Amino acid sequence: MKKLLEIKDLKVNFHTYLGEVQAVRGVSFHVNQGEIVALVGESGCGKSVTAKSIMKLLPTAFSHYKSGEILYHSMDLLKVQEKEMETIRGNEISMIFQDPMTSLNPTSKIGEQIIEGLMKHKKVSKSEAYRKAKELLELVGIPQPEKRMNQYPHEFSGGMRQRVVIAMALVCEPQLIIADEPTTALDVTIQAQILKLIKDLQFKLNTSVILITHDLGVVAEICDRVVVMYAGEVVESGKVEEIFANPSHPYTKGLMKSVPRLDMSRNESLYSIVGSPPNLLHPPNGCAFYSRCEYAMKVCQKHSPNLMEINTTQQTACWLYHPMANPVEKESMGGM
Amino acid sequence: MLKYIFKRFLWSILTLWAVITVTFMIMHFIPGDPFAREGTMPEAVYKNLNEHYHLDQPLFIQYTRYLTSLIQFDFGPSLKSNTMTVNDFIKQGFPVSLHLGTQAILLAVVLGMILGVVAAYNRNKWQDYLSMILAIVGISVPSFIMATFLINFFAVKWGIFPVATWKSWAHTVLPTIALSMMPMAFIARLMRSSMLEVLSQDYMITAKAKGLKGKFILIHYAIKNAILPVVTVLGILTANLITGSFIIESIFGIPGIGELFVKGIFNRDYPVILGSTVFYSMILIFLIFIIDIAYTWLDPRIKVIGENN
Amino acid sequence: MESNVHLTKDLFVPIQDHLKDVEKINSPTVSFWRDVWRRLKENKLAMAGLMVTLLLLLLAAIGPYLNGYSYYEQDFTQKNLTPNAEHWFGTDQAGRDIFTRAWYGARISLFIGFMAAMIDFIIGIFYGGIAGLKGGRADNVMMRISEILYSIPYLLMVILIMIVLERGIWPIIIAMSITGWIPMARLVRGQVMQLKEQDFVQAANAMGSNTLWVLRKHLVPNTMGPILVNVTLTVPNAIFAEATLSFLGLGIPAPEASWGTMVSDALGSILIGNFYQLAIPAILISLTMFAFNVLGDGLRDALDPKLRK
Ligand SMILES: Nc1ncnc2c1ncn2[C@@H]1O[C@H](COP(=O)(O)OP(=O)(O)OP(=O)(O)O)[C@@H](O)[C@H]1O
Numbered sequence: 036m037k038k039l040l041e042i043k044d045l046k047v048n049f050h051t052y053l054g055e056v057q058a059v060r061g062v063s064f065h066v067n068q069g070e071i072v073a074l075v076g077e078s079g080c081g082k083s084v085t086a087k088s089i090m091k092l093l094p095t096a097f098s099h100y101k102s103g104e105i106l107y108h109s110m111d112l113l114k115v116q117e118k119e120m121e122t123i124r125g126n127e128i129s130m131i132f133q134d135p136m137t138s139l140n141p142t143s144k145i146g147e148q149i150i151e152g153l154m155k156h157k158k159v160s161k162s163e164a165y166r167k168a169k170e171l172l173e174l175v176g177i178p179q180p181e182k183r184m185n186q187y188p189h190e191f192s193g194g195m196r197q198r199v200v201i202a203m204a205l206v207c208e209p210q211l212i213i214a215d216e217p218t219t220a221l222d223v224t225i226q227a228q229i230l231k232l233i234k235d236l237q238f239k240l241n242t243s244v245i246l247i248t249h250d251l252g253v254v255a256e257i258c259d260r261v262v263v264m265y266a267g268e269v270v271e272s273g274k275v276e277e278i279f280a281n282p283s284h285p286y287t288k289g290l291m292k293s294v295p296r297l298d299m300s301r302n303e304s305l306y307s308i309v310g311s312p313p314n315l316l317h318p319p320n321g322c323a324f325y326s327r328c329e330y331a332m333k334v335c336q337k338h339s340p341n342l343m344e345i346n347t348t349q350q351t352a353c354w355l356y357h358p359m360a361n362p363v364e365k366e367s368m369g370g371m
Numbered sequence: 372m373l374k375y376i377f378k379r380f381l382w383s384i385l386t387l388w389a390v391i392t393v394t395f396m397i398m399h400f401i402p403g404d405p406f407a408r409e410g411t412m413p414e415a416v417y418k419n420l421n422e423h424y425h426l427d428q429p430l431f432i433q434y435t436r437y438l439t440s441l442i443q444f445d446f447g448p449s450l451k452s453n454t455m456t457v458n459d460f461i462k463q464g465f466p467v468s469l470h471l472g473t474q475a476i477l478l479a480v481v482l483g484m485i486l487g488v489v490a491a492y493n494r495n496k497w498q499d500y501l502s503m504i505l506a507i508v509g510i511s512v513p514s515f516i517m518a519t520f521l522i523n524f525f526a527v528k529w530g531i532f533p534v535a536t537w538k539s540w541a542h543t544v545l546p547t548i549a550l551s552m553m554p555m556a557f558i559a560r561l562m563r564s565s566m567l568e569v570l571s572q573d574y575m576i577t578a579k580a581k582g583l584k585g586k587f588i589l590i591h592y593a594i595k596n597a598i599l600p601v602v603t604v605l606g607i608l609t610a611n612l613i614t615g616s617f618i619i620e621s622i623f624g625i626p627g628i629g630e631l632f633v634k635g636i637f638n639r640d641y642p643v644i645l646g647s648t649v650f651y652s653m654i655l656i657f658l659i660f661i662i663d664i665a666y667t668w669l670d671p672r673i674k675v676i677g678e679n680n
Numbered sequence: 681m682e683s684n685v686h687l688t689k690d691l692f693v694p695i696q697d698h699l700k701d702v703e704k705i706n707s708p709t710v711s712f713w714r715d716v717w718r719r720l721k722e723n724k725l726a727m728a729g730l731m732v733t734l735l736l737l738l739l740a741a742i743g744p745y746l747n748g749y750s751y752y753e754q755d756f757t758q759k760n761l762t763p764n765a766e767h768w769f770g771t772d773q774a775g776r777d778i779f780t781r782a783w784y785g786a787r788i789s790l791f792i793g794f795m796a797a798m799i800d801f802i803i804g805i806f807y808g809g810i811a812g813l814k815g816g817r818a819d820n821v822m823m824r825i826s827e828i829l830y831s832i833p834y835l836l837m838v839i840l841i842m843i844v845l846e847r848g849i850w851p852i853i854i855a856m857s858i859t860g861w862i863p864m865a866r867l868v869r870g871q872v873m874q875l876k877e878q879d880f881v882q883a884a885n886a887m888g889s890n891t892l893w894v895l896r897k898h899l900v901p902n903t904m905g906p907i908l909v910n911v912t913l914t915v916p917n918a919i920f921a922e923a924t925l926s927f928l929g930l931g932i933p934a935p936e937a938s939w940g941t942m943v944s945d946a947l948g949s950i951l952i953g954n955f956y957q958l959a960i961p962a963i964l965i966s967l968t969m970f971a972f973n974v975l976g977d978g979l980r981d982a983l984d985p986k987l988r989k
């Protein structure tokens with residue numbers, strides 16, 4: 036399979052009056068052509084910052100890319116000029132944001148907002164663009180597209196708006212779609228519809244998708260691979276089946292245990308990981324998960340672990356998988 | 372939409388009526404009789420006044436008579452002049468005030484918006500600081516002080532612009548600047564904060580993520596949305612400008628309604644004060660009405676509310 | 681992540697007791713006003729405004745006694761002197777010491793400013809609070825009344841009332857307060873309405889707490905911010921209005937001095953070259969307006985929870 040996107044050791048800092056916030060601290064993962072990769076992790080772990088970095092959407096005034104590469108078709112996006120970046124954004128890589136209520140321009144008609152990207156990137160005529168927009172609105176399931184195109188965002192419900200946003204993201208037939216929690220702001224029944232829509236479209240158009248989400252159920256259902264982030268780092272990545280069947284990092288295990296299951300007995304309370312993630316202003320020297328980890332060892336406090344291969348597809352950043360670690364420890368964890 | 376306009380119009384009429392009533396009553400609270408005969412008043416004027424206001428009649432009758440004549444656009448006679456009525460004064464002064472006011476508000480809006488946009492787009496850079504220093508100066512220096520400084524330097528010391536009459540366009544330059552400084556500063560600050568607010572909105576990132584050009588985003592996303600709060604304050608700004616024009620016109624010796632009003636105050640010419648106040652209020656309420664309608668047209672979200680009401 | 685660290689087997693032993701301190705909150709919670717003060721201190725412009733305000737207050741207190749002249753004493757042998765060792769700011773056309781007059785005027789201008797702000801504050805809290813608390817019809821009527829009064833431009837209203845009243849400090853303050861309280865009332869009403877909607881107030885009500893008690897407990901701390909900003913910005917407005925009134929001959933009567941009367945007295949003198957007579961009060965007015973405006977702005981930014989990080 037061909038790699039469409041590869042991120043290598045990405046580090047992003049924010050300047051704040053309190054100091055440098057190290058939001059992303061050496062993230063590496065890749066996305067193959069035509070697959071859906073899930074990016075999961077608790078709030079504030081740097082998922083959105085990573086996503087925005089790919090499109091270089093971070094505010095230049097107070098953020099900077101400290102190191103790393105973002106290879107898109109083996110071209111480093113971090114080195115690309117803003118002018119060229121404009122031809123990639125929306126055209127080859129597009130993005131769907133979390134909150135459909137605020138991500139549309141309130142004073143422009145929906146139709147206009149869909150076609151403006153198309154007209155910029157594909158140099159088509161206005162009528163051609165409108166025809167395409169109408170097709171897309173139909174595709175994402177908006178009835179009476181012709182009438183709807185002449186309406187303003189406030190005339191749409193949240194779910195409908197997110198469909199519009201998806202249509203907007205698809206309009207130039209991009210190779211990669213980054214969906215940053217596309218359903219968090221919607222109610223449950225609509226969530227399922229929107230996710231199914233994304234999956235169907237991805238299948239039909241064979242695009243790649245990075246899906247950022249908190250919902251592991253969704254991950255299991257529609258994703259191919261999972262990247263787990265914690266405190267600005269990737270702690271584990273692998274195929275969906277592997278991660279669900281055999282989570283290796285203690286944090287991933289915690290995540291899995293905190294998902295409500297059907298087979299749970301009534302009086303079994305939901306697991307939650309104790310404590311809170313470290314302050315990214317002053318991240319610890321050792322493993323970032325140390326202070327919350329039940330299996331912590333001395334080494335974890337002192338040194339931060341690298342990603343280690345567990346097998347050809349699954350990687351984890353945990354000292355327990357170091358050859359020097361006591362195999363018994365690993366055993367005890369497997370049986371928890 | 373039509374229904375909304377109609378309702379809004381009725382409200383304007385009601386407001387105007389209230390303003391007229393309040394002003395009329397204030398004038399009648401003046402100790403002694405405001406229209407009482409003063410030593411200097413020509414006999415003809417007194418007769419005129421008596422006829423017009425029926426000063427011997429009860430207050431209520433005087434008031435209804437004043438209202439009826441106002442409906443016919445008759446502002447009554449002046450206390451100090453037996454040849455000219457308040458209507459004549461207004462007819463003379465209005466074109467001049469309109470000219471000055473239009474020029475000033477245009478300058479204020481255009482320059483203010485440019486400064487605000489430039490400042491917001493270059494937040495915390497020298498362009499921002501420069502624009503905001505200009506705006507702070509504009510807000511801190513009252514228009515009459517600005518006017519006297521401008522006269523002192525540009526007219527008296529350096530002789531660049533003529534003042535003290537209203538003849539050529541060159542005469543309009545300094546008063547226009549003096550009058551527009553405060554509203555300009557106000558718009559610049561408002562536009563800046565409104566722009567900053569808009570720039571932090573999610574849809575700005577959406578626009579960028581679509582790969583749109585910076586200039587396109589600036590016009591279709593940023594300014595188009597940021598301008599709305601500015602439109603809502605245009606009414607207050609116009610009021611500000613109008614009251615500012617009393618002083619500017621009298622300092623620069625411009626024969627407009629503002630000067631008429633100020634002379635009215637110095638001469639205690641109550642019908643003139645009353646007439647020009649009512650006239651100003653009419654203009655102002657009309658402008659606010661227009662601005663309101665324009666706003667519903669500019670902001671698509673308002674229409675729904677207006678129609679549902 | 682480090683690659684060439686030296687690892688030894690003994691590092692790979694489990695530890696147990698480290699999970700205990702996890703729940704400890706490690707960042708101290710700074711109190712709200714301390715936080716506001718810290719942010720205000722970071723704002724250089726606002727701090728400059730605060731310094732200037734304090735300096736003005738100090739000089740208003742002691743300035744009139746510093747060089748041994750009084751504000752009303754005329755000395756026609758000492759007319760129109762430029763600033764010198766005897767008269768630090770020179771003398772005016774009646775031979776009065778401008779330095780003493782300037783600081784005496786500061787007292788009057790600042791007094792008017794602060795009093796007007798205070799009266800607006802008190803009326804505004806009551807009117808807005810009652811409208812907001814009662815809600816429904818009463819609120820509707822009260823707000824419509826204030827809307828109508830507000831549609832007469834503030835300065836115009838003040839001028840009209842001053843035509844009726846006698847000249848003096850208190851009449852000026854009264855004239856300013858007649859419509860000056862409206863913005864404050866609207867602000868308070870808005871806050872009360874918002875607060876009434878909030879869950880904790882509704883919860884408190886449901887549990888039988890008296891609404892007034894709840895409001896006193898929550899409204900005061902929650903609304904203090906915007907109200908403080910409003911008060912800060914009322915002071916320069918009042919000073920500006922006073923100056924305008926004086927300019928129109930409706931201000932403080934001679935020989936009392938306010939900055940406004942000093943400006944209008946000096947207006948004739950710029951043509952004969954005594955620009956400093958005008959410049960001194962003009963600069964003081966502008967400086968005061970500047971100080972209060974930037975202080976108000978700074979407070980607003982410091983109080984804005986959206987900017988809290
Ligand atoms: N503009 C910014 N200025 C300063 N810090 C920022 C900024 N944006 C993000 N951060 C910091 O970067 C870290 C990662 O934020 P990010 O938005 O990527 O989290 P996330 O994983 O997307 O969380 P969520 O699930 O809540 O969306 C956070 O700790 C946040 O405080």
Ligand SMILES: [Mg+2]
Nearest residue numbers: 082083084215
């Ligand atoms: Mg996020």
